[in-house]
Amino acid sequence: MTDGFGTIPLTIQLRDLSNNELLLKEDSIKIEFQNPTIPLEFVIALNGVTFNNLGTYAFEIFTNGEFIGSTKISVISKPQNKESL
Numbered sequence: 001m002t003d004g005f006g007t008i009p010l011t012i013q014l015r016d017l018s019n020n021e022l023l024l025k026e027d028s029i030k031i032e033f034q035n036p037t038i039p040l041e042f043v044i045a046l047n048g049v050t051f052n053n054l055g056t057y058a059f060e061i062f063t064n065g066e067f068i069g070s071t072k073i074s075v076i077s078k079p080q081n082k083e084s085l
Helices: none
Strands: 006-016 021-033 055-063 066-075
Touching: none
Parallel strands: none
Antiparallel strands: 006 021, 006 055, 055 066
16 A cells, blocks of 8 residues: 555455455554555454355455455465375
């Protein structure tokens, strides 16, 4: 994230895009921008989150109720070990 200033509250949502199911909502995150021109990276823990379906999921980011961005991930099946075939 870039272009932020000071401390801002974030809400992170994890959504299954195949059925729009909300899997996680974390709204107690506060991040602080030291410099608005330097990208800010952060990590969130996914404790207890289960991906029941293969497919595309989105992390949606909000501040003060306003959508500011998202990133998508793909959940795929684990490749089978060639030795077990």
